[in-house]
Amino acid sequence: MVFRTRRLAVASVAVTAATALVTGCATGSGGSNTSGADGDTLTLWTHNAGNSAELDLVNKIIKDFNGSQSKYRVKLQAFPQGDYNKSVVGAASARKLPCLLDVDGPNVPNWAWGGYLSPIDVSGSEVPLDDQLPSTVGRYKDKVYAFGHYDVSLTFFARKSVLNKYDIRIPTIDKPWTKEEFDSALAKLKKSGKFEYPLEMGTGQIGEWYPYAYSPQLQSFGGDLIDRDGYKTASGTLDGKNAVDWATWFRSLVSKGYLSKKSGADPNKDFLAGKSALHWDGSWNAAKNAEKLGDDLAIIPPVDFGDGPKIGGASWQWGMSSTCSNKAGAEAWLKFSRQTKYFVDYAKVTGTIPATEAAVKQVDGYQPGGEFNVFVQFARKFAVVRPVTPAYPYIATEFEKATQDILAGADPKDALGQAVKDIDSDLKSNNDYAG
Template identity: 80%
Template sequence: MVFRTRNRRLTGASVAVAAATTLVAGCAAGSGSSSSGADGDTITLWTHNAGNSAELNVVKKMIKDFSSSQSKYKVKLQAFPQNDYNNSVVAAASAHKLPCLLDVDGPNVANWAWGGYLAPIDVAGSKVPLSDQLPSTVGRYRDKLYAFGFYDVSLTFFARKSVLNDNGIRIPTVDKPWTKDEFDAALAKLKKSGKFAYPLDMGTGGSGEWWPYAYSPQLQSFGGDLINRDGYKTASGTLDGTKSIEWATWFRSMVSKGYMAKKSGADPNKDFLAGKSAIQWDGSWNAAKNAEELGDDLAIIPPVDFGNGPKIGGSSWQWAMSSSCSNKDGAQAWLKFSRQTKYFVDYAKATGTLPGTEAAAKQVDGYQPGGKFNELVEFARNLAVVRPITPAYPYISTEFEKAAQDILAGADPKSALGQAAKDIDNNLRTNNNYAD
């Protein structure tokens, strides 16, 4: 979808959520409104958590604590069902009636900031410095801060130690991950064992932002990328470059060799726990569940090093302020107040996500140094690559998903990636490279 406002075109695409479900995104700038999002000193806050009571309760607690801490500002909460949230943002932006405060998925911060309906924020002097956060939880665009989040998630492979040991497969570590050759050899052994419908499940039945979130880190580990990050002006030569084609050829070989399904089941983690797959490419959101089910037999495995280091995706939901907010002082007061370690802790405990700071991780069981899930925090801290910080990202996301799905279905990797690169370049030209 394309929305027009103030002579700018904003592209829409699916956006990521922790469990890799989909949400249709699009935006229209709203900076032309004289006032919005506040009624006197009552500030409106929107969140996508209406269907997630655990996370919503953290937001409610923060609002209650903020109200108790001062008497000048009040915050009015409006929670939307996840599947309706972005459509509501689109409608409000078009009508210049965005709230003062809203949450935004990290990969879309650049698009929304460029579109003119997010304002830069200033959280200097807050209790938790930005420098203490996981880099992927801070949303910047053109050297300005627009958003920050309290948590992230991490990609990982799950496996049973007993299965790997029985098949003579080394259990890798973050210091010594599997190489491409080791990984391929492991899958061949597991396939030969005849004990699994498919030895590998990488969630290929998912849709939307799951595709670039889950698979572009593997592309980047091969040495490719979604776009040339030097200026973000072209995808040609990068998305369809030699290294990217090598990734696509390998990705397709996972299906042609019978290592994974072209389209996985509706619940890959359930299939993994049921023994249908030996190795699952999944997220930290299932770590506690898997540990409860498998105990010490659970192996949490870093991503494969395909030649340019192991990599995962980074960035999740973050808080921002609308450009049309008529009470920016109040909105920023709430944002600053929220930046307390206890809320980073509350989010992680309530949602099973990764604490956004080291201080918070020390207070969350399992995520503290030496804890059974701390390596997931280390993955997020040391291996995460944020998706391209460009307003073109939603369009890039859609094109990559289409190309990757076509490749798994049998399309020629060079042609599929080449077409995606051409389409992205055309989008960039049409939008004057998203110049201000």
């Protein structure tokens, strides 16, 4: 297979995983051969260096697999998350990818198109793919290339006492806030004078946070990042009336003093300190916030801006490289990892949404009736995967640029129009990523 390196996912930094950006040095060895396998030893790459909890679990699964049979041996190499994608791109160009590697869910189509990944067959696993949340299975052109053990959910955090004090309705899954209610709530909170910025949405973050956090709001307005009918143009979708309405509203949050155009380094810490009243954040901070606020914590669904509530879907997943010479061994490890106990373990150590119903029932707080089961319901009812196209990394970069410009005061229509021109030019130069 031809390895395409143009426009590939070099700089995508995922914040959809349940953990913060990690730092540290690569550990282990391997990945120096062109097949990712040395006899019956297979190298596995992960982005989790510095993230000890998740890395320890990956090591445990590898140890369990190696001890369960004598035919194959998997060895680990871990990278800091900020360096991971660049390492994969470089290894792919040199045809030195490992047999097994993790991939951020939105990048699966790009890596499959680019020749990084092979379709996988995990039939016969303890957990069938159909039992997983759809957002945790990476598909491209009707083939499965990856799967994840967990997902995460966007949500608003608030204090019930604050909402009650200012006569703001606490919304439910069945009756989320409308745009009018949300705008009214922000006006009341701003007028109170208790908050410099009543709303916190992580505007100081960069990279994947922008499409993950803000494109669901765009979609709830009726727009999108690209026309998903064929994925051949963003024109009329990212710069159409609904999209411009979203961008105009988004900019108004800054001009009205509801939102800082560049938030602090730790938005959740600021929320817990009472600097903001509403925090658009991820489920990964739910346990920390519940420990701090107790029963006063309100976990609030996304706003319905007219086209239904939306959140982003998909997080880190496991796949097999196209150059792996021991695909039977790679698929054996993938199948082995698909045991319910590992889905449970991932959720426990990362504070994420278990990807299967069987695992949900075994994780405290996430089981039916648990305080965090609401996130499972959000993921089932509101999740929208980012565009399933190899163009996604480029689209994400252009959307981030346009959104930052809009927050800084650029004309919404002009900023989105320029993004569309750049995206459509990229699509055209890559023949719509056909093949």
